[in-house]
Amino acid sequence: MRTTKIYALLTMMLMIAYASLLAETDAEKNSRMQWWRDAKFGLFIHWGPSSIIGKEISWCRVGHPADHKGEQIVPAEEYDNLYKQFNPVKFNADEWMDLAKEAGMKYVVIICKHHDGFAMFHTKLSDYNIANTPFKRDVIRELADAAHKRGLKFGVYYSTRDWYHPDYLKDGNVKYNDFYEGQVRELLSNYGRVDVMWFDHVSGNWKDYTFERLFGMIKQLQPGILINNRGARFVFKTEDKPTPELAKMVAGDYDTPEQTIGKFQVESDWESCMTMTKCVDGGGWSYRPDGKTINLSECIRTLVSCVTGGGNLLLNVGPMPTGEIMPDQVQNLKEIGKWLAKYGQAVYGTRGGPYVSGRWGGTCYSGNKVYLHVFEWRGDNLSLGPMKEKIVGAKVLTGGEAKVTQTDKGVDVILPKSQQDTVDTIIELTLDRPVSEVQKVAAERPLSDEPACGTIISEGAMVSGGTERADKNGTGAALFKAERPANNGMVIRTKQDVAPSVVIDLGKVKQATGVRIESQPISHAEVTISVSEDGTSWTTVATADSLVPVWEKLVTQLQAGAEVPGRKTRYLKLEAKSPRQRPIGLALRHVEIYGKE
Missing domain, CATH: 2.60.120.260 (Galactose-binding domain-like)
Structure with a gap:
């Protein structure tokens, strides 16, 4: 009888949390999203036993039930036993989070379980976890504590897809739902404040999942949490459809374009997740010694393009099997941090616009300040469309002196080539009042107007x-x-x-x-x-x-x-x-x- 009452009470609490999801006002959501919209830059970490062989996490494993094929070059028996060798003795959570802080990142998202089913945390629901490796330590615990200590927002990545679990998408998925929701409960109950829940798609059909129960539990355990848009984003087209209420509930707080810079979009939130390692096969999320680390200029331009386009950048590193981050990636992050220390005012706390981004660069603004981030010039000139507000001042943050002319036709900026920054020329425009309108058309005036x-x-x-x-x-x-x-x-x-x-x-x-x-x-x-x-x-x-x-x-x-x-x-x-x-x-x-x- 007592068990029945407890179950009924829990069910009622989950339904209340579920109802609150649907009833959230725009003002309440804006308040919840504020820190994330201001943060702009986060660290993504893909790490696990696959680093031992330097192959792509999960995707190199043979056997992807109900999913994309991927490479599948490592037999399942071999891949599934890599954890027995996993012993990253040089792992230091404090060093990793110090690096994130030094890089100017404001939040981190850590892989807790990828599609391969291996848990990088101490879970009571499966023996296939880091506690049973030679290393034994709970790296998620250590990273959560280190992030909290430094004031970094902490996020957990959890893949609903699981190519290892024997009950995955079997017999109505009942046992697997209990399992994976149980692991999500562990992550949201045992690691302090969790600011981001980062899912990575699902397979099967809507009827295979209890999303109302899952999302209600998440909001009950971590009321202020942000959830990305992949919690119920299916890999393939489903045979059934959700109710409008369910579709709204699982839509998530922000979009997640992958390995590409999101399009200019200021009506809804987005975050590009991108690797610092580029591989021929399109991977590079986990440690890939065969890949190439992008240079500093590309890192900075990628961040700026996300910011001016109205989004965030979640930049990924794939640590080595020793527990260390690759030296060239460490160097990139430190140099990005130095750049942000100089020009962070033109990044943090801004919003994309008022001009639509293009190959030339983009703009972002905060109050009565507009920041031009210019990648390409037409010689010494940049011609932009008209702006309602009056420009009362201009300053080249990267050095030099620009001539800015404003007419009814638009804004012309002239800066000698010798003063143009090879990576990103940043010009701060001061307006007579805050930006009132974000343009919906291309910012540069056509050549026919030149x-x-x-x-x-x-x-x-x-x-x-x-x-x-x-x-x-x-x-x-x-x-x-x-x-x-x-x-x-x-x-x-x-x-x-x-x-x-x-x-x-x-x-x-x-x-x-x-x-x-x-x-x-x-x-x-x-x-x-x-x-x-x-x-x-x-x-x-x-x-x-x-x-x-x-x-x-x-x-x-x-x-x-x-x-x-x-x-x-x-x-x-x-x-x-x-x-x-x-x-x-x-x-x-x-x-x-x-x-x-």
Whole structure:
């Protein structure tokens, strides 16, 4: 009788917590999200016995029931017994959290159980955990204590997917639900304050899970916790659908784009989770000695791009089997911390906007301060759209003196190339009042609005290098200012190649000042724009690591120490090279070259 009463009481408490989830007001959610929105930068840690062999955590294991295939190169029997060798004697939780603090990170998220089912904490619900390794110590306990001691927000990653557990997705998933919800209860009950619950997708169908019970328990145990959007995000399309109330409850507090910078989005919260290690197979979450650590510049630009786009960055490290973080990753984190110590005012506590981000960079703001983060300039110039507020002051935080002009058409910023930071030029604009509106359109004014660019000089030009041309007359395809021809809207397509290219012939030498290319995007490619007077000797005028849907670049040359629009051009070449030597193709919708006859 007593057990029945206790169960009824617990059920009632969970239902109350569940109801509170649905009843939360916007003001209450904003208050709960405030610290996270201000934090901007967190540390993600993927670690486990797989580090012993230097292969991708979970995904290298043979056997992924009801899931993506992955590599599957290590037999399950071998993988599942790696824990018997796991003895990271150089692990020091205080050193890890000191590093996070030094890097300027405000929160940490630790892998407690990945898809392989191994628990990095002391759990009473399975013997497959770190207590039964030679190391024995509860690393989650030590990391939680170290994080709390330093004022870092603490988050736990838990994978609902479990390729090791014998009851996973069997017999209605009843036993497995009890198991994994029990482990979540342990994590939220035994490690002090938990600020983030980070799930990583589910498999099966809605009917296989008791999400109402799970989410009610989470809110009951940690009322102020943030939950990402993957707690009930299914790997494959389900056979059934949730009720609207359930869908709302499990939607989570923020989106989690993976291995990519989230799109500009200020209406809802997001956090890009990205690795510092890049691998050919797309992994690099756990320790991968075959991978390459990205450089400091890319780390900083990735963080800035997330912030100006309205999101956060959760940057991942994969510690070694010794318990140490790789030296080059340690160095990156320390240098990021030094950068943030100088320029943190242009990152922490800001919001994305008021201008939409682009290849040129982006903006963020706080009160009456707007911070321009500029990656690429048009020579010495940056032209932005109009702003309702009046600019009353400008300061180049990275050094130098900018000339800022504001008109009804927009804002023009001029900064000599010698004063432009090679990683991120930061300019603080002071307004006469706080930002009132975030723009929904691209921030940079088009080249057609740039007086220095002149007019379109490519009408009647010819294209070579493709296989499907809009105009089959002659040897090439004519370029038209506003035409959208056939072939799926593409003016020209190239054959699939490891280095496809397109050459545009203006017919005679002209003074080119800029180029606008509309194309099908290509990611992870070395893209260059080159110009030539004779078709033999080429000068590169622009480079990028991807091809975006709309790419505008000034064609400049150095005069008296300044980049000035204008270069003698008859031929313009666009080329894309695949770094992995995989065939790719160019598909151009529209090309405009600006200049003077």
